[in-house]
Amino acid sequence: MIAKELAPGVHWVGAIDWNLREYHGYTLPGTTYNAYLVQGEKTALIDGAYGGFEEEVLGRIKSICDPATIDYIIVNHIEMDHSGTLPEFVRRMPDVPIYCTERAKEGLARHYDTTGWNIRVVKTGDTLDLGGKTLTFLEAPMLHWPDSMFTYLAEDAILFPNDAFGQHVASAARFDDELGRDVALAHAQKFFANLIIPLAPKVLKKLDEVGALGIDIKMIAPSHGVIWRTYAGDILKAYTDWSRGVSKDKVTIVYDTMHGSTGMMAKAIAEGVMAEGVDVRVCLLRDGRYEGTHRSDVVTEVLDSKAVLIGSPTLQDEVLPTVAGFLSYLRGLRPGRLGTKKIGCAFGSHGGMGGAVAQANELLKAAGIEVIEGGFQVNYRPDADELARAYEFGRSVARKVRSR
Numbered sequence: 001m002i003a004k005e006l007a008p009g010v011h012w013v014g015a016i017d018w019n020l021r022e023y024h025g026y027t028l029p030g031t032t033y034n035a036y037l038v039q040g041e042k043t044a045l046i047d048g049a050y051g052g053f054e055e056e057v058l059g060r061i062k063s064i065c066d067p068a069t070i071d072y073i074i075v076n077h078i079e080m081d082h083s084g085t086l087p088e089f090v091r092r093m094p095d096v097p098i099y100c101t102e103r104a105k106e107g108l109a110r111h112y113d114t115t116g117w118n119i120r121v122v123k124t125g126d127t128l129d130l131g132g133k134t135l136t137f138l139e140a141p142m143l144h145w146p147d148s149m150f151t152y153l154a155e156d157a158i159l160f161p162n163d164a165f166g167q168h169v170a171s172a173a174r175f176d177d178e179l180g181r182d183v184a185l186a187h188a189q190k191f192f193a194n195l196i197i198p199l200a201p202k203v204l205k206k207l208d209e210v211g212a213l214g215i216d217i218k219m220i221a222p223s224h225g226v227i228w229r230t231y232a233g234d235i236l237k238a239y240t241d242w243s244r245g246v247s248k249d250k251v252t253i254v255y256d257t258m259h260g261s262t263g264m265m266a267k268a269i270a271e272g273v274m275a276e277g278v279d280v281r282v283c284l285l286r287d288g289r290y291e292g293t294h295r296s297d298v299v300t301e302v303l304d305s306k307a308v309l310i311g312s313p314t315l316q317d318e319v320l321p322t323v324a325g326f327l328s329y330l331r332g333l334r335p336g337r338l339g340t341k342k343i344g345c346a347f348g349s350h351g352g353m354g355g356a357v358a359q360a361n362e363l364l365k366a367a368g369i370e371v372i373e374g375g376f377q378v379n380y381r382p383d384a385d386e387l388a389r390a391y392e393f394g395r396s397v398a399r400k401v402r403s404r
Contacts (some may be wrong), residue, residue, distance in 0.1 A: 272394020335366010
């Protein structure tokens with residue numbers, strides 16, 4: 001196990017989880033659990049990994065120093081993919097001081113038996129002098145748990161923000177320029193879309209607080225994915241834009257279909273959108289019958305779209321379960337909290353009295369989407385006139401997108 005140097009005396013000592021495929025309700029191609037060793041006259045370990053990865057983290061530490069010589073452990077966030085190794089570390093390094101927020105101290109006691117642990121509570125502005133390396137702590141509640149905090153290494157201008165600015169990706173690359181800027185940002189967009197959207201106002205506030213400190217940030221070392229050493233400015237700008245709701249002239253169409261009728265409507269709407277020169281993504285929800293799009297990839301598309309259209313047939317007077325599940329997921333993320341409102345509405349086919357379109361519109365409103373029209377629905381299979389209407393509907397949505 002080999003560590004990776006970020007700067008003199010600063011190393012990545014984390015673990016790579018090549019096999020994880022789903023986490024927090026979304027799909028991923030594996031991930032990393034990033035831990036960092038900072039060495040001055042004294043040594044601090046920042047964060048950890050899931051239980052079961054102790055030997056991998058300790059193996060990387062051993063390539064730098066004897067783990068028994070670690071003087072401090074910093075816990076930026078107590079979620080178990082970062083703190084799961086902590087009980088074993090404490091067992092091997094008894095009485096090592098553990099620095100965390102008050103909420104983290106309380107949370108650790110709910111996760112583990114912390115009897116005898118040497119936990120020291122820190123607040124925003126508190127520092128830890130390692131001798132030639134100085135760590136400054138910044139509380140960051142609800143980014144993305146109540147206990148979260150950032151740690152800043154002044155001498156090397158490195159920010160350790162735990163989950164903020166992270167990406168779920170397993171790779172031999174440790175840095176953004178090694179993985180590639182666009183690939184790293186794409187993974188970061190999915191991470192933001194599925195985890196950070198509800199926290200967007202807090203993101204903007206925290207970025208303002210960090211800016212007010214006047215600190216230089218040359219490198220951002222998150223708890224998942226690659227380290228931003230070349231494109232730190234790009235990910236900071238991306239987080240600002242995403243939090244403000246900055247979007248493209250783009251429409252995301254999300255649907256499921258029972259016998260193809262709603263799918264026919266989705267394609268006709270997409271043609272109308274494209275006819276107006278507006279970008280479009282058409283996402284058939286994955287339901288086991290087809291290799292469709294997972295909800296976590298759909299919301300990634302929604303993040304930078306100005307409009308989202310929901311297609312569902314009516315089943316037993318209700319929205320189709322796959323579509324209802326997606327709308328529940330979207331409502332939990334609350335994209336309406338982003339600075340700029342997205343527009344949208346529902347469409348679909350039915351064989352009786354209908355009902356799915358009206359229900360889907362209400363669920364869109366609950367997610368903070370501005371419903372622009374009542375949507376439209378057809379009885380059974382759409383005929384040529386109704387498909388032409390769907391096409392024109394797509395054009396009208398695209399025109400609204402271009403005008404925003």
